[in-house]
Each structure stands twice: as C-alpha cells, then as structure tokens.
Amino acid sequence: MSRDGGITLCAAGLKAMFVTEAGFLKAVEGVDITIRKGECAALVGESGCGKSVTGLALMRLLQTPPALYTAQKILFFDGERATDLQTATEAEMLNVRGRKISMIFQDPSAALNPVMTVGRQIDEIIIRHYGLNKKEARSRTVGLLRSVGVPDPERRYFSFPHEMSGGLKQRVLIAIATACRPALMIADEPTTALDVTIQAQILRLLRDLQRENNMALLLITHDLGVVSHMADSVYVMYLGKIMEEGTTAEIIGAPLHPYTQGLIKAVPSLDDDSAVPLQQIPHNVPNPMKKPSGCSFHPRCAFCTGLCRAKMPPLIEYGGGRKVRCWRYIPDSSANGGGDD
Ligand SMILES: Nc1ncnc2c1ncn2[C@@H]1O[C@H](COP(=O)(O)OP(=O)(O)OP(=O)(O)O)[C@@H](O)[C@H]1O
Ligand SMILES: [Mg+2]
Structure with a gap:
C-alpha cells in the first residue's frame, strides 16, 4: 500500500458512449480515477456498469x-515524465501499451494467438520492446514463464495455447503483461474464467508481482471478496458513474453508499455473522439506454426520496479523501438545488 507514493495514472472526466442502432449508449459518464505507484486500485460494480469500457478507454x-x-485528461506518469494519453499520438500510444501500461483481459483463450507457441508470442514482445536477438529473447521468456509459476518452462515454451489449461494460459498472459515491467497493469476480471483454487493462485501471483515490481494495478472485478484481499483503494461504479471511493478498509468496513452496502451484503465470505442471511440488491441493473431519472440507483434503493428521483447527486468529499455520491450525505439536501447532470 502506498497512498503516499507518486501518482502513476490520473484520469479526469472520462466519458465513453456507443452509437448503436437503438441510439446512444452512455457507458461511462465522467469518471475520475487516480492510481498511485505500487497501489492496487479496484474498480467494482455489477455486470454492465461500465468497468471494462473504462479500462479500454483509459488505454484508448x-x-x-x-x-x-x-476525457479532460488521462495523465500517465513514468518517472519524471508525464504523458497525456488523451492527446498522445497513436505512435506514442503504441510505445505506452504493453511496455508501460499492460492489460490482462478476462478470457485468456481469446487473448493468445492459437497458431503460435506461447514462447514465440512472448519472444516477439521482448524483441520488439528490447531489441534482443532470438536466443537472448528465448532465455528471457523461459525465465519469465518460470517467474509466473509455469512448471517446466523450457518445455512449455513450445506449447500452443490449446495444449494449456485455463490457469496456465492466464499465467502466460501475466508473463506477457509483465514482460516489459510496466508501471501500470490493468487487469480486467483476470480470474473470472478460472476455478476457485486456481483463482486464488493467480491472484497471489498478481499481488506478488505487483509488490516486487512496485507496479500500480487497476483491478477490474465484480467480486468484493477479491477486492478485500487485493486492493488498497476501491472505486464503486454503477451505470457509468463512480458512486463511492475510498480505501478498501473504509469501503468494505464501513460502506456509505446504499449500493456499496448492497454489494457487500450479497457476498457470503465478507459477512462473518452467519445469523445474518445474505441479501441480494432488489431488481437488476437497468438498461443503460433507459437510465432512471435522478440518481440512477434510486429504483433499487431502500432510502430513496423524491430528491433522489429528481436529481443525480454530485460525488462529494466525505473526509480523508473518501468520496460518495448520495443525497443522504449532503447536508440540507432537501433544500438543495444543485446536482449532477
Ligand atoms: N462495443 C460495444 N457496443 C455497444 N455497447 C457496448 C459495447 N461494449 C460495451 N457496451 C455496453 O456498455 C455498457 C458497459 O459495458 P462494460 O463491458 O464496460 O460492463 P462491465 O461493467 O465490464 O460488465 P461485466 O461485469 O459484465 O464485464 C454495457 O451496457 C454494454 O452493453
Ligand atoms: Mg467487463
């Protein structure tokens, strides 16, 4: 944990929408995210809330x-240098992607080339970024495979993706993502496709690599159990907006927003009082093309008032860097004319 460390990424006002046959779909509506060096920040929320689109938009x-x-800005700090990814040229982005910021996607099978051995796939990245010759690259690839826990890496170097289990393929993707010692890794549901025991191993590996390399990690997940084990800070996202943010201890230990409270009550392992039955948040996430009026969470919220139905609350400072977007925490909100768009 290094909340005092330098900033690695600072994005402000990130917005993303899709032009669909049915109209505009606003997937991300003005998100601010800051990730510090050596820190794991988690982006959580239910399916369809805009987590993956946020990760992809950050990387353009x-x-x-x-x-x-x-976006207003997407500043990426690498040593003394700051690059605004929002205005960087495509050539600059090619240098940033993979080398300085890497991304791990949810489905390991789709991310690997099926007709190339995994060794060659890693070699190519190392050769491209470091200009090593084939022999040097191969020796570095074997070392990388070993460092991510691939057994018998000299032999596995020659394996094709289809010859590997899901867990091994995810290790290969982590090897690729760490090959250039990036300052930031964006991991989108890195363990969702894996079974539970393998999930724990992969998460431990990610955490170890992050600490060893003092890398910043943006972990995208819907699993608050994973968040509580991995993250230093948490952003809770709902229908394209951040509803609450703070340290993991604050968010898991004392959630403010009714949405965060609902997410936590729905997780079995986080509820240590077995007498309390698990509760699901009522109803499903609405269609983002038909967002509710006012606070988009209001139809599912037990504390909903007329104001909540009428106006989206702003994301306010709650103290100590903690933020929440809920009228319950805005003094005199009954008389409040202000709100978010
Ligand atoms: N290429 C696309 N075209 C149209 N709509 C899209 C596209 N990609 C994403 N969306 C929509 O944007 C919204 C946000 O999607 P996103 O994939 O970011 O959700 P998510 O929070 O990552 O969900 P999950 O937990 O299921 O991965 C969804 O309504 C989704 O349908
Ligand atoms: Mg997603």
Whole structure:
C-alpha cells in the first residue's frame, strides 16, 4: 500500500458512449480515477456498469466508431515524465501499451494467438520492446514463464495455447503483461474464467508481482471478496458513474453508499455473522439506454426520496479523501438545488 507514493495514472472526466442502432449508449459518464505507484486500485460494480469500457478507454483501445470517448485528461506518469494519453499520438500510444501500461483481459483463450507457441508470442514482445536477438529473447521468456509459476518452462515454451489449461494460459498472459515491467497493469476480471483454487493462485501471483515490481494495478472485478484481499483503494461504479471511493478498509468496513452496502451484503465470505442471511440488491441493473431519472440507483434503493428521483447527486468529499455520491450525505439536501447532470 502506498497512498503516499507518486501518482502513476490520473484520469479526469472520462466519458465513453456507443452509437448503436437503438441510439446512444452512455457507458461511462465522467469518471475520475487516480492510481498511485505500487497501489492496487479496484474498480467494482455489477455486470454492465461500465468497468471494462473504462479500462479500454483509459488505454484508448475502444474501436471508434461505434465508440466515442473523451476525457479532460488521462495523465500517465513514468518517472519524471508525464504523458497525456488523451492527446498522445497513436505512435506514442503504441510505445505506452504493453511496455508501460499492460492489460490482462478476462478470457485468456481469446487473448493468445492459437497458431503460435506461447514462447514465440512472448519472444516477439521482448524483441520488439528490447531489441534482443532470438536466443537472448528465448532465455528471457523461459525465465519469465518460470517467474509466473509455469512448471517446466523450457518445455512449455513450445506449447500452443490449446495444449494449456485455463490457469496456465492466464499465467502466460501475466508473463506477457509483465514482460516489459510496466508501471501500470490493468487487469480486467483476470480470474473470472478460472476455478476457485486456481483463482486464488493467480491472484497471489498478481499481488506478488505487483509488490516486487512496485507496479500500480487497476483491478477490474465484480467480486468484493477479491477486492478485500487485493486492493488498497476501491472505486464503486454503477451505470457509468463512480458512486463511492475510498480505501478498501473504509469501503468494505464501513460502506456509505446504499449500493456499496448492497454489494457487500450479497457476498457470503465478507459477512462473518452467519445469523445474518445474505441479501441480494432488489431488481437488476437497468438498461443503460433507459437510465432512471435522478440518481440512477434510486429504483433499487431502500432510502430513496423524491430528491433522489429528481436529481443525480454530485460525488462529494466525505473526509480523508473518501468520496460518495448520495443525497443522504449532503447536508440540507432537501433544500438543495444543485446536482449532477
Ligand atoms: N462495443 C460495444 N457496443 C455497444 N455497447 C457496448 C459495447 N461494449 C460495451 N457496451 C455496453 O456498455 C455498457 C458497459 O459495458 P462494460 O463491458 O464496460 O460492463 P462491465 O461493467 O465490464 O460488465 P461485466 O461485469 O459484465 O464485464 C454495457 O451496457 C454494454 O452493453
Ligand atoms: Mg467487463
């Protein structure tokens, strides 16, 4: 944990929408995210809330069209140098992606080339970024495979993806993502496709690599159990907006927003009082094309008032860097004319 460390990424006002046949779909609506060096920040929320789109937009990896996206800034700090990813040229982005910021996607099978051995796939990245010759690259690849816990790496170097289990493939992707010692890794649901015991191993590996390399990690997940084990800080996202942010201890230990409270009550392992039955948040996440009026969470919220139905609350400072977007925490909110768009 290094909340005092330098900032690695500072994005402000990130917005992303899709042009669909049915109209505009606003997937991300003005998100601010700051990730510090050596810190794991988690982005959590239910399916369809805009987590993956946020990760892809930060890396400028959304296909335009159908996506349209903007930000006030996406500052990436690498040593003394700051690059605004929002205005960087595509050539600069090619240097940033993979080398300085890497991304791990949810489905390991789709992210690997099926007709190339995993060794060659890693070699190519090392050769491209470091200019090593084939022999040097191979020796570094074998070392990388070993460092991510691939057994018998000299032999596995020659394996094709289909010859590997899901857990091994995810280790290969982590090897690829760490090959260039990036300052930031964005890991989108890195263990969702894996079974529970393998999930724990992969998460431990990610945490160890993050600490060893003092890397910043943006962990995208819907699993608050994973968050409580891995993250230093948490952003809770709902229908394209951040509803609450703070340290993991604050968010898990004393959640403020009714949405965060609902997410936590729905997780078995976080509820240590077995007499309290698990509770699901009522109803499903609404269609983002038909967002409710006012606070988009209001139809599912037990504390909903007329104001909540009428106006989206702003994300306010709650103290100590903690933020929440809920009228319950805004003094005199019954008389409040202000709100978010
Ligand atoms: N290429 C696309 N075209 C149109 N809509 C899209 C596209 N990609 C994502 N969306 C929509 O944007 C919204 C946010 O999607 P996103 O994938 O970010 O959700 P998520 O929070 O990552 O969900 P999950 O937990 O299921 O991965 C969803 O309504 C989704 O349908
Ligand atoms: Mg996703």
